[in-house]
Amino acid sequence: MALDTPTAVVLEQMTMAQQSAAHLGELFVAASPPMAAEHGQALTAEIIRCCDRVIAAISRGATGKKRKQVVHGGVMPAKRRARGAGARQEVQSGTTADGFMWRKYGQKDINGSKHPRFYYRCAYSGEGCAATRRVQQSQEDPAAFVIAYYGEHTCGDGASYACQQGAAPLPPAVIVDSNANAGGVVGVVDRYQYLESPLPLLAAEQSTRRHGGEDPFETSDRRWTSFSSSSSSEAEPGTSPVLEFLEGGLGVGWESVVNCLGFGCDLPQFDMLQ
DNA sequence: CGAATTTGACCATG
DNA sequence: CATGGTCAAATTCG
Secondary structure (H helix, E strand, O other): OOOOOHHHHHHHHHHHHHHHHHHHHHHHHOOOOHHHHHHHHHHHHHHHHHHHHHHHHHHHHHHHOOOOOOOOOOOOOOOOOOOOOOOOEEEEEOOOOOOEOEEEEEEEEOOOOOOEEEEEEEOOHHHOOOOEEEEEEOOOOOOOEEEEEEOOOOOEOOOOEOOEOOOOOOOOEEEEOOOOOOOOEEEEEOOOOOOOOOOOOOHHHHHHHHOOOOOHHHHOOOOOOOOOOOHHHOOOOOOOHHHHHHHOHHHOOHHHHHHHHHOOOOOOOHHHHO
C-alpha cells in the first residue's frame, strides 16, 4: 500500500472529503428550511469542487515525473490521450452514475479483457468542458465498474458544474492509485451505505442489463429508487441529520491532510488551485 | 424529429 | 504492426 506517502494520504483524505461532502449535500436535500437546504447544497458543491482541484493538482504532480511530455509545435492538438496515460483518479464502483452528466462517444473491446470499455465525455463538452472518463466492467467482480477520470470539468462557475446533478451520489468506492505499478489500492471508502442513484441508468449499465443472461445486474437485488423518495430523508424528530454529520467531524481526518501539507510533501504548483 | 447511442473506421502511440 | 482512443455516419430512442 502506498498509504505511507504524504501524497497518497492527501489523495485518500481529499477523496473521502469529497464523499463526505456529497453525503452532507444529501442531508441538506432533506433539510427543513428550503433556503438552508439550497445554501447547504451550494456549499457542499463548492467543497467537492475544491477537493477535486486538490486531487487533480496532486495527481498531476505525482504522475508528471513519469509521464512523458509530448511537445507539440505550439499548436493545441493534444486530442488523443497518450496510451496508458495515468488517470487523474480511478475508482471502482457499483454503478457508473457519479452525479455528472456524461455522453458516451465510444466503446471498445480490450484485448485481455472479457468486457468492453466505454468512453464518455462531459455532456457539456460542446461548451469546452474537457472532462472525460473511461468505464470498464471489472474482471474479478462483474458487478463493479472501474472508472477512470481524465481532465477536469470546466463547465462550472465556482459553485457547481453545469453537468452536475445535485450532490454527487458517490457510491462506496475503492480508490485506486493509478500511479502505482499494478494499480495499488490507496484506500477503501465504504463508510456509507449504498446510496440510491438519482440518475437514470447510463447506457453502459442499461445495455449490460438488457442483454444479460447471467448478467450480474439481472440477478441483483439492488433497487434503483428515486432520490427524493429515499427513506433516509426522514429525520428523527428533534435531531438534525446535518448537525449529526457535522458533529461527527465531517467524517474526514482533516488533520492528517493538514499535517501532511505542513510536513512539506512536494506538492505541485498551488497557483493551479486558484 | 431532435438528441443520444452505437459501431466501424480512422489514426496516434508504443 | 497491434492496440487503444476518438470520430462520425447510421441507428435508436424519447
